Amino acid sequence: MASALDEDTQQSLAEGRESAKVFLRSIQKDLQKVFVVFLLGFLATFWALRMYVWEFLYNVTKSNMSPAVAAEADVIATTPFEVILLQAKIGLIVGAITAIPPLVYVSRDELRARGAWPQSPVSRWKLALLGLLGVGLFSFGVAYGIYAFFPLMFSFLAGFGLEAGIEPTYSIVMWTEFIVFLSLSFGLAGQMPLLVTGLSYTGIVQYETFRDKWRHAVVLIFVFGAMFSPPDPFTQLMWAFPLTALYGFSLYLAKLVVTAQRSPDGINVLGAIRNHWNVVGGATVLGGGLVYAFYEYGGRTAVNDLLRLTGSSWRFLEPGAGLGTDPVTATTGYAVAWALAFAAVATLWAVYADLDTTSAGYQYGDPTAIDVGELDAAGVRAAPDEAFAAMDEGESLALAQAAIDDDDPEKAQAILDRFDEVSESGEGDAGDAGDASAGNADGSAAAGDAGGEGGLMGTMQNRTSRASSTFLSEFTDGDEEEAEDDIGGYYTDLKFIFDSLRSRSFRLVAVFGSVMAAVFTWLYLGGLATVRNDLESRVPAEIEGGINIITLHPVEALIFMVKFSVLVGLLAVFPVVLYYAWPALRERGFVAGRIWQVYLWTGALFGGMLGGFALGYAYIAPGLIGWLVTDARLADMVITYQVSDFLWLVIYTTIGIGFLADIPIAMVLLNKAGVPYRTFRSRWREVTIGIMLFAAVFTPADVITMFLATLPLMAAYGVGIGVLFLVTLGGRRNLSPPSKAIGR
Known part of the structure; x- marks a missing residue:
């Protein structure tokens, strides 16, 4: 192929660049106004961060922690210019967001000329209502994250870290980005009603698709919450339940909008109330009665006692506290307000229920x-x-x-x-x-x-x-x-092998998920603290104070636990995949021998991994860590390691040793499966490149560290070639004839 893009595509891109230049020239005189708005947003954000925001976020972080945990939690700067650069970065982002509305406004004529703006005038009150709704939903999502989600989340993370011997000492950059990005995710999630309604109204995605796929949406919400929130069920439910309810509300609004679009008549709200007067009236009485009973018959006291047991500092106040009214009047007002809220929800349901008989396809024959x-x-x-x-x-x-x-x-x-x-x-x-x-x-x-x-x-x-x-x-x-x-000629072969595994996918996922869940549970219930304390106990006695391990990111320890659990799950599922794929591999000529060899592979590789792990954990890991700690202490340094760096060092010097031991074993097994000795010897350049890529992905972003990981792997590969040289008599007698796939 001469080019990845055809002539029409290249011409379209060229025309697009020219249109962009014309567009910018046409609004050039108004760009100064847009820049002024951007500058004001930048300066206001910079000033607010210095005067109010840092202290506010710090108080939010500690608001739900116990006194003992709050005394250990801290936020630090790891570089001299970190704080001021972070303020500038946030200010630039907020300034750019602030400048978007005026930029769109001054360019409305050009957008209308290019068909990107409604040709017919849109009522200003509709635009204002839409804008207020978007801002309100975004603000509600952010407020929920800051005032409800984060206090409980930080309390759990800090308490869990201390139990594992990890100090909650957060980097100001990682701590701020964590709060900001997760708050933005809640704010953007608050835009779900507008997004679903807009896509349904324009027909880009049919309303029926959102309605029929609601189960998939709920599963995705829970999966996303499991990945980006702590593993305790309460915090995950706090993440998932509001978003699920919001998705249901989005479906409701989309149904209203689509019905109004397809139907020539408007939606009759009063008629819906008359049709379901019993439900609306019952909900009104129920809402007022529940709130009145909550304050008058001991509900407030019971809930406050439960909150006290959970360690939360939040409480329900007495009726009228802070409002300047007596308890009886305040309780009556609360009951009336909640009765109206229940009545509004019941009215929304009544309208939705009548849509089944007022939809375009049912009543109007569309x-x-x-x-x-x-x-x-x-x-x-x-x-x-x-x-x-x-x-x-x-x-x-x-x-x-x-x-x-x-x-x-x-x-x-x-x-x-x-x-x-x-x-x-x-x-x-x-x-x-x-x-x-x-x-x-x-x-x-x-x-x-x-x-x-x-x-x-x-x-x-x-x-x-x-x-x-x-x-x-x-x-x-x-x-x-x-x-x-x-x-490469392997398309059909790989498809055939993957198809052979498709019917076993449930078993493979079950094995992977079970092992991963078991490892994560062990780490979560004290395994992480056990490993940390055991290794620290081997630090030389002359090193006073041991090793201080800190977490710079709020979920750094949890992320390590997830990654390690996934790694062990992949290792556990490998022999199962090999067992089910062996017949297909043999049929396509990749391996030779009967399926019983899978047991040989599993036993040999597991034995090599276990032996290398035992050697690393007993001697190499403590010896290396002790040497590093002693060297730092003799230089009068404060020994404070980041949790992810320390724990991955442990992984590399334990499981990594087992992996090195498995390389020569795997090469012998592959020779037994049909890969000849000369292939291993002649392909060392490709293997070197592959190992360097592997090291670049799975080691820190440092060239020296990458080479430090590459050299042992290449040494193990060299040992494997030496072993094969002896076993195969210099390649003259392989353990099995070369498989037909090798000659491609």
Whole structure:
């Protein structure tokens, strides 16, 4: 290929650059005003950080900690210019965000001329309402993170670190970025209603997609929360529940907007209240009664006692405290306010419930509003053509796959048949459509002869294979055989091997997840402190004070625990993958020998890993750490190590030794599997490059450290070549004949 971009794409990019230049020249006279706004935002942020923000964030960090933990927590600067550079960085970001609205405003005429601005005027009150809603949702998300989420999170992190012998001494940069970015994530999550509603209204993503995929959204929310919040269930629920509720509210707003868009009549709120007056009235009474009972019948006292047991400093005050009113009046006011809030929620539900009978597809006969996914097989066949004319092939495949997942192959086949029928009738004339329909009938009969579900799956596989064929042909001008050569000739082999593992994926994930969860639980319940104390006990006696280990990032210790658990999980699942993939590897010529050799591989590699680990943990790790500590103490240095650096040093000098021991063992096993001695000897350059890449990824960003990791690995590879030289008599007698895949 002469170029990765064709001529049309290059021309489009050139035109885009020219349009950007013209656009900037047209608003050049107003850019000074935009810069003034940016400068004001920058200076205001810089001043606020120096005067108020640092102290405020520091108080938030310690607000929910016990006195003993708060006394140990601290925020430090690790470089002389760290604080002022951080203030400048945050000021630049806030200034740029502040300058975006005036930049859009002064360029509205140019945007309108290019079709990127509404041609018809939009009411200012609508724009103001939309802006206020966006700002309000963003502010609510940030406030929830700062006042509710962070106090509990920092209390847990600091307490967990101290129990493991790790001092919560946070770097001001990492601490601030952690708070800022996580707060922004809550603020952006608060924009979910606007995002879902906007995508649904414009039709970029159908409302039905957001509605039908709500389970996937909830799972993603919990997974994201598990990755970026502490592992205690309470904090994860504090992350996930509000976002899940927000997603439900987003679906509600999207339903309202889409219904209003598809329906010529407005939504009748009063009519919905009349239709569900009993629910609205009952919710109103329930809301007021619950709040009144909470204050009058001991609810406030019980909750405060529970908060006191959990160590939280937050309490429910007496009614009217700080408001200047007596308790009776305040309790009545609280009850009325909550009764109105419950009434508002019940009203929203009533409107939503009536949407099922006021939607465009139900009342006004709009066939494009019909949700095909909600129909059964008979309903799909009876649905009007317009419901399928707006689909593309990907949407039809998604609906068919959803039907198969619901164990309804008849519905899936009906969706594909109706989509093909409507598509062919739209592309050709009546005669062509008749011929195509006859062809489809013949194809359906053939599929029926082959088996209903099998024929359907074959149809879907043929459809999806078009995408992969098109992908390959883009690189080879339509020649798929050339595509396999272009990517090394292993495309078919690798696909065959991965397909053999697909049916075992649940078992592989189960093994990986179980081992990872077990290791993480052990570390979390005291394993981390056990290892740290055991290694510190081997520090030479003349080193007073031992080793101070600190965490510069609030979740640094947790991140290490997750990474280490993943590493052990991968090591544990490797023999299982090898066992299930061995028949496919043997069939494609990558290995030789029967499957019993998997047990030999597992035993040999596990033995090498265990022996190297025992050697490293008993002698190498404590000896190296003791030497480093002694050297630093003799130079009158304060011995304070970052937790991630210290623990990874332990990993490299324990599990790393086991990995080095496994390299010669693996080379002998590979020779037994069909990789000849001469291949190992002639490919040392490629191996060196691969090891350097591995070291660059899994070691700190330092050239010297990378070479320090590369040299032992290459030495182990050299030892392996020496062992193979002896075992194979200089390559004259390999343990197994070379496999056919090696000669490619």
